[in-house]
Amino acid sequence: MSMENKNCSHEHQGVRGLPDTVAFSPDGRALRILDQTKLPGETVYLDLTEPGEIYEAIKSLRVRGAPAIGVAAAIGLYCAALRFGETDTDRFIAKLRETADYLNSSRPTAVNLSWALNTMTEAVDPALSVEDNLARLRAKAEELRDADIAACRAIGEYGLTLLCDGAGILTHCNAGHLATTRYGTALAPIHVGRERGMNFRVFCDETRPLLQGARLSAYELCANGVNTTVICDNMASQVMKNGWIDAVIVGADRIAANGDTANKIGTSGLAILAKHYGIPFYVAAPYSTIDLSTKCGDDIVIEQRSPDEVSELWYEKRMTPEGVSVYNPAFDVTPAEHITAFITDRGIVRPPYTEKLARLFGEV
């Protein structure tokens, strides 16, 4: 179901001028997302209940950003389960696992998706009735949503300690409010700083091919009154050379145990540039993005997307010759050695990463 520019009942407005990215619908029976493929031109909300439509929304980036897809999948799984029509607990749980596996296959790189779905399926108990298990699933989805908001808020607070009023910041893709339940990761320090009357000059890489920087980061930063400049991806070196950048802050889709970090394609190049110019390169991410079971970046599966995103999308007519090969990886891996520090919800983490990440985010 699609609604254009309707008044939605959002309980809180975390960032000035921005509605929640993922939420329960007002009747609590559907996943409500802000359709990010329509931004910045149109504000369209979708209420989703069917596994197929939730899968499609994640795959086609209607809802996107690692933490947001985790929370969307959790709420979506619960809403789908409400409609299973099962009274037998064993069959209900089997269907729940099957649906979780299906949703998990929508995108491979962001660990938050599998992490949230596993957390949901682990919440059910075969000894309980379907009704009681549904109540548990609802509570777990709410817990994941609230934990994401709290984690992003904490990232904002910690990140702000690294920034001065008026700082020039370069960011890539959208790791903001729109990519999480609220506040964002890379953009959270900026939003929290705005609440305290600070301003920054933020440069958003446009982020080819899907333009998350030009369309989404620019939209949410402008909505919050931030001094925002969009640049093409190939201009980053120039703005750094001009002395306009005090810090690069990006998000993450999966952080391996040694600190190697998968994030939007183009991130690793920025890290190399930042090192060249002596600019700190920060990765902001919550606990749900840290995957200690993945040893290093080589073990991270990188999503490959349709060639059409490069050769046709955004153009009036096809702009590459028919038949030419197109390589379209959605993410790349930044080696840990290029990362100055991680800004996490448990504090700022500096090298050596293997020991420190294990200490902060390990089981013990």
Ligand code: MRU
């Ligand atoms: O393909 P996307 O738009 O989902 O990619 C998003 C990113 O790469 C973000 O930087 C990452 O998920 C962190 S979002 C807080």
